[in-house]
Amino acid sequence: MIPAPFDYVAPSTVDEAVRALVDAGEDAKVIAGGQSLLPVLRMRLAAPTTLVDLGRIAELRGVREDGDALVIGSMTTHYDVQRDPLIGEHAALLARATDTVADPQVRHRGTFGGSIAHADPAGDLLAPALALDAEMLVAGPAGRRTVPAADFFDDFFTTAMSPEEILVEVRVPKHTGWHAHYEKFNRVAQAWSMVAVAATVRTEGGTIAEARVGLTNMASVPVRARGVEQALVGQAATPETIRAAAEHAAEGTNPTVDGNADVEYRQQLARVLTGRAISAAMAG
Amino acid sequence: MTSTAEPEVGRARLRKEDARLITGRTRWTDNMSLPGMVHLAVLRSTEAHAKIVSIDTSAAKEMPGVIAVLTGDDLDPGGQLGMPCAWPISPDMKSPRRPVLAQGQVNFAGEGVAVVVARSAAEAEDALASIDVEYDELPVVLGMENALAEDAPLVHEELGTNRNALWVFDSGEAGSGGDVEQAISEAEVVVKRRFRQQRLVPAFMEPRSCVVDPTAAQLTMWSATQVPHILKTMAALTLGIPEHKLRVIAPDVGGGFGGKIAVLPEEIMALLVAQKLGKPVKWTESRSESMVAAHHGRDQIQDLTIAARRDGTVTGLKVELLADMGAYLGLVGPGVPILGAFMFNAIYKIPAYHFACTNVFTNTTLTDAYRGAGRPEATFGIERIMDELAAELGMEPLELREKNWIKHEEFPYTTVSTLTYDSGNYEAATEKAKQLFDYDGLRREQRERRERGDPVQLGIGISTFTEMCGLAPSRVLGSLDYGAGGWEHSAIRMLPTGKVEVITGSSAHGQGHETAWSQIVSDQLGIPFEDIEVLHGDTQSSHKGLDTYGSRSLAVGGIAVVKAAEKVVAKAKPLAAHMMECSEDDLEFAGGKFTVRGTDKSTTIQDVAFAAFMAHDLPEGMEPSLDAEAVFDPENFSFPHGTHLCAAEVDTETGRVALRSYVCVDDVGSVVNPLIVEGQIHGGLAQGIAQALFEEAVHDESGTLTSGTFADYLLPSAADLPSFTTDRTETPSTTNPLGVKGVGEAGTIASTPAVVNAVIDAVRHFGVNDIEMPLTPMRVWQAIRTGASAAGGPGAEAGGGLGSIDSAQGGAR
Numbered sequence A: 001m002i003p004a005p006f007d008y009v010a011p012s013t014v015d016e017a018v019r020a021l022v023d024a025g026e027d028a029k030v031i032a033g034g035q036s037l038l039p040v041l042r043m044r045l046a047a048p049t050t051l052v053d054l055g056r057i058a059e060l061r062g063v064r065e066d067g068d069a070l071v072i073g074s075m076t077t078h079y080d081v082q083r084d085p086l087i088g089e090h091a092a093l094l095a096r097a098t099d100t101v102a103d104p105q106v107r108h109r110g111t112f113g114g115s116i117a118h119a120d121p122a123g124d125l126l127a128p129a130l131a132l133d134a135e136m137l138v139a140g141p142a143g144r145r146t147v148p149a150a151d152f153f154d155d156f157f158t159t160a161m162s163p164e165e166i167l168v169e170v171r172v173p174k175h176t177g178w179h180a181h182y183e184k185f186n187r188v189a190q191a192w193s194m195v196a197v198a199a200t201v202r203t204e205g206g207t208i209a210e211a212r213v214g215l216t217n218m219a220s221v222p223v224r225a226r227g228v229e230q231a232l233v234g235q236a237a238t239p240e241t242i243r244a245a246a247e248h249a250a251e252g253t254n255p256t257v258d259g260n261a262d263v264e265y266r267q268q269l270a271r272v273l274t275g276r277a278i279s280a281a282m283a284g
Numbered sequence B: 001m002t003s004t005a006e007p008e009v010g011r012a013r014l015r016k017e018d019a020r021l022i023t024g025r026t027r028w029t030d031n032m033s034l035p036g037m038v039h040l041a042v043l044r045s046t047e048a049h050a051k052i053v054s055i056d057t058s059a060a061k062e063m064p065g066v067i068a069v070l071t072g073d074d075l076d077p078g079g080q081l082g083m084p085c086a087w088p089i090s091p092d093m094k095s096p097r098r099p100v101l102a103q104g105q106v107n108f109a110g111e112g113v114a115v116v117v118a119r120s121a122a123e124a125e126d127a128l129a130s131i132d133v134e135y136d137e138l139p140v141v142l143g144m145e146n147a148l149a150e151d152a153p154l155v156h157e158e159l160g161t162n163r164n165a166l167w168v169f170d171s172g173e174a175g176s177g178g179d180v181e182q183a184i185s186e187a188e189v190v191v192k193r194r195f196r197q198q199r200l201v202p203a204f205m206e207p208r209s210c211v212v213d214p215t216a217a218q219l220t221m222w223s224a225t226q227v228p229h230i231l232k233t234m235a236a237l238t239l240g241i242p243e244h245k246l247r248v249i250a251p252d253v254g255g256g257f258g259g260k261i262a263v264l265p266e267e268i269m270a271l272l273v274a275q276k277l278g279k280p281v282k283w284t285e286s287r288s289e290s291m292v293a294a295h296h297g298r299d300q301i302q303d304l305t306i307a308a309r310r311d312g313t314v315t316g317l318k319v320e321l322l323a324d325m326g327a328y329l330g331l332v333g334p335g336v337p338i339l340g341a342f343m344f345n346a347i348y349k350i351p352a353y354h355f356a357c358t359n360v361f362t363n364t365t366l367t368d369a370y371r372g373a374g375r376p377e378a379t380f381g382i383e384r385i386m387d388e389l390a391a392e393l394g395m396e397p398l399e400l401r402e403k404n405w406i407k408h409e410e411f412p413y414t415t416v417s418t419l420t421y422d423s424g425n426y427e428a429a430t431e432k433a434k435q436l437f438d439y440d441g442l443r444r445e446q447r448e449r450r451e452r453g454d455p456v457q458l459g460i461g462i463s464t465f466t467e468m469c470g471l472a473p474s475r476v477l478g479s480l481d482y483g484a485g486g487w488e489h490s491a492i493r494m495l496p497t498g499k500v501e502v503i504t505g506s507s508a509h510g511q512g513h514e515t516a517w518s519q520i521v522s523d524q525l526g527i528p529f530e531d532i533e534v535l536h537g538d539t540q541s542s543h544k545g546l547d548t549y550g551s552r553s554l555a556v557g558g559i560a561v562v563k564a565a566e567k568v569v570a571k572a573k574p575l576a577a578h579m580m581e582c583s584e585d586d587l588e589f590a591g592g593k594f595t596v597r598g599t600d601k602s603t604t605i606q607d608v609a610f611a612a613f614m615a616h617d618l619p620e621g622m623e624p625s626l627d628a629e630a631v632f633d634p635e636n637f638s639f640p641h642g643t644h645l646c647a648a649e650v651d652t653e654t655g656r657v658a659l660r661s662y663v664c665v666d667d668v669g670s671v672v673n674p675l676i677v678e679g680q681i682h683g684g685l686a687q688g689i690a691q692a693l694f695e696e697a698v699h700d701e702s703g704t705l706t707s708g709t710f711a712d713y714l715l716p717s718a719a720d721l722p723s724f725t726t727d728r729t730e731t732p733s734t735t736n737p738l739g740v741k742g743v744g745e746a747g748t749i750a751s752t753p754a755v756v757n758a759v760i761d762a763v764r765h766f767g768v769n770d771i772e773m774p775l776t777p778m779r780v781w782q783a784i785r786t787g788a789s790a791a792g793g794p795g796a797e798a799g800g801g802l803g804s805i806d807s808a809q810g811g812a813r
């Protein structure tokens, strides 16, 4: 459990970090909290020649308001996301999903941006980012660009970023006053999601005005349950309408098969958990 | 005259060893560092079954810091060395040679192929990738039935079979009961079931590690082992090292659960390399290595047939087992399922019994002892089929058990499998458990949930278990062809200043011996708890012992301590009489004082110890020492028992099982330290529940362990378990002076069937009568949906977690 040898640089600005990546060539890798990368290195599943540590870049840390959006620095830890008052008020779905990530030790080291960049379909922060229509600000040798969440996740552990790019921050439109719940299903408490559902809903009077539902681990990338969203809008939030809407949850999903679940079972979970997520959001 | 001090035995003392164990500020094998020490890393086979065409170590030898790279042929050119198996269960048992490192062929994925010796552990590991091994694949033998099929490829060609041994017990032949076939053919009701005991990983906290110092006066090995004494003798025999030239030390050891009852090829390798290089060496495995290379546990297919009358009287039990040995035989591996032979009849009066176990070789990591060793498997089988019989008869499962169990007035009772249970009271434990559990209330709620079709169904699981522990009477072990006796040793050193050193041959690795033994000695000698130090695990100080496993430490080793203390008092008495100028017959000993009966004249045992040390004025002929030692060989096993009740809620929409309550009332006889007992029960329950719900070692079709990390091999944490309600009844064992029975395995043995029975009970009305362990949500959901016993998962791949990391990319992009 000892990683292969590597060089280590710890730049203090994003530009320096990008330059370090370019200089080190294709076997360089960014390290954020290390909570996904270090196990991979220690098991020698990867052996990058250079690690570029983002830990000393102050501008990557913290949450700020920017008009009708929040901007979350990529190096903001899970622990800080959980407790941030702005996130609690304007993007409660993210806070609730982050509550379910791993354990306190991991949440103190692991970062929001690291989770997004890692793009593990079983990771818990991808579906909320997608559901909230987040945008990723990415910096590379050619400058900075913005990628909407819907275009960001390409495949298992693969994103729209090139190896020389760094995720700087994530811009999340404010969902102030929305009900939110993240319903996670796993076999033991401290584990990645077998399936999870991120649901956030805005009500007007007694009816659902807007709904956003994202699914974790129901494909190689996070997916939006558009059928559910559409079925909910304009409805009174009764157990019946929620159940009926949730029936659409598995439509168009293409989950992987592993020892814990086959396709049919994952789709069953998606439907059941979607109903529960929406009910819990409404109750919360 | 009499001591007013509260007895130590029975006190819930905090464990004196915990501060150093919990903070880690102690000596573990891996944090040892010796002058000039070099580090070993083992290259492990990626193939489950292959001929080794060639091993090219030349590039690795050129790597920075590398001192040597050695193969099996380098260490053992003649191919003579074989790892020991100490339990040949039958005269014609097939024993393949297990080399130190693979020679010519690998037989499981994870077997050692070569060792790098380097200046640092990192350099040793770096060099592994530069060793080039060419394999010629052989067909991989997986699954016991496949292995036994005609024309099956053979794990070991030279054995001519994958069958390791057949072991049979038949009550008709033994004269201890009737003929089971007759019982079955005459039965009013016959229930047959096949249960699977999945393979488990012992998952001790501290990975295995050893350090060998060939520069010491005695060749010295530190090892994270449960069995330093056995290791010393076996290593001496295996390598031809004169036994008196070898010293083995188990320093503090971070758990074992049976997984460290072994003589490791890596230990033998370390001895060989250290002697070859003349330098101290250290080997410490990674968790990934531990998962594939340390022995696994369980892995049985159980075919059970139970015969009964309509009124519920059991008339016969037939047990046919297949037990997977893996690729080689471990130290006691072949005997593990045989320990179950005596336990399938459990607490019941079964008039006819037949047990047959076939041990099988496959291309997998070897199996050996794991907490309970044979007894959890047996208890699971019988407690599961009792529930199935109850369902078949339409009887309340507790009533069925009560109808068949041994009544408390019938002890001592000799069972159909020829053991004599000295004591027990199943009625009392069950009654107490029922009260604590609110059995009737939960049954009512279960009915209501069923009637209203609640999506969350409730089930109640019962396990009324007993076990044989305190391994063991030596003569019984002899009759089972076990390669050693079952006695234990203790010595007591009375130091000049009145302090005491207690030496034990039991080798603690987390159990709390230091605390419990101190409590025992404190009462025996009247010496304060704080003035007693317990020494263990170093063959130089603790020169004699048979170590810790099979819940034997207290019931055997603890009694040796009592016997040694009695000898100390006996030796002190003439000196005390001499000091007080009285007759020995006038002395009584209590609370650490010899008192002249009818007077207030007394002397403390510390004073006597000092007088013995000074030796200026001793009775004629007395040797100047109070020190004493004793070896205790029990006349019988001890038989803890208990009633465990589990209430499980099953979410029928997702298949998730949530344990709502768990009550256990255990009878472990007299209790030395209730806190330690409580801790053993809690840990045991967690492990037993984990077998029912979470853990499984899975191999894919190429023989690769896919559950090779703790992200895939699921261990529960406190968050996954209910708050346990534990209680006790105390029926003292009649076969030892403390009245104690073992407690180390009870929780693990009892809990697995209680949980599975509860889940089946919750969903039986859907037509479900079995679900394979672990009862994953998917398996439970599928069983409910299909109304039949659900088989295993769809694929052999482990799910989620680190197992889902993209190995090619190693992360993002």
Ligand SMILES: Cc1cc2nc3c(=O)[nH]c(=O)nc-3n(C[C@H](O)[C@H](O)[C@H](O)COP(=O)(O)OP(=O)(O)OC[C@H]3O[C@@H](n4cnc5c(N)ncnc54)[C@H](O)[C@@H]3O)c2cc1C
Pocket: A029, A030, A031, A032, A033, A034, A035, A036, A037, A038, A054, A074, A075, A100, A101, A102, A103, A106, A109, A110, A111, A112, A113, A114, A115, A117, A118, A122, A123, A124, A125, A165, A166, A167, A168, A190, A191, A192, A193, B810, B811, B812
């Ligand atoms: C025991 C354990 C349990 C866990 N359980 C869960 C769980 O339940 N749910 C869950 O969602 N996650 C879980 N995780 C993962 C955890 O959330 C990680 O923190 C997260 O996946 C990665 O964040 P990190 O900051 O540690 O990234 P790192 O491990 O440092 O990096 C991960 C990957 O992302 C890349 N990367 C990181 N930051 C950037 C950036 N700014 N720009 C470009 N690339 C970048 C790295 O190069 C690397 O490839 C668990 C981890 C552990 C160790």
